[in-house]
Amino acid sequence: SAVISQKPSRDICQRGTSLTIQCQVDSQVTMMFWYRQQPGQSLTLIATANQGSEATYESGFVIDKFPISRPNLTFSTLTVSNMSPEDSSIYLCRAGDLSYGYTFGSGTRLTVV
């Protein structure tokens, strides 16, 4: 299965600023997925990132708030823009395929103060 390197592992940010999270995959994957996980909750899909096209966002998530880049088949970034304390969460990327399994990055723990 794919190995994903996610950075940063954690950050504390000021209200109103932005943070960009990176995920690097050790193999080429068609799609990458970005999730948010609130403490004690399950995972909520933010968007699906395809290489060469705009990301597809789930209900309740918009591109202006969570812009995503997917410049090639091994890399993607998620930016959390104009942050508020409600954005404090763990952010995760997922990639892989059905045959070899879908793996997650190690997560980014974001705290907004």
Place this chain on the structure above:
Amino acid sequence: EDQVTQSPEALRLQEGESSSLNCSYTVSGLRGLFWYRQDPGKGPEFLFTLYSAGEEKEKERLKATLTKKESFLHITAPKPEDSATYLCAVQAHTGNQFYFGTGTSLTVIP
């Protein structure tokens, strides 16, 4: 509507006390059912993919089974290091969306 339900929400076991976690699902055509282990503050760790009813997979003390309506994660003679939240997810044939359960929090007491 596609959905996944996991039970119990929490489970406390004595070391060596075997048990099973349940994942019930409804999906319009199962493409795959996935089990993950998640430690606090970390990303989910991939354990198994099951594709069709009757399939079984094993890894150390864990064994996953699948029927047309549910999957079980059997834990044999658990150790304290097996303590974690175990997540189940399904993928339907109709798309790439994963439907996650809310997880079972397992605590194994020495």
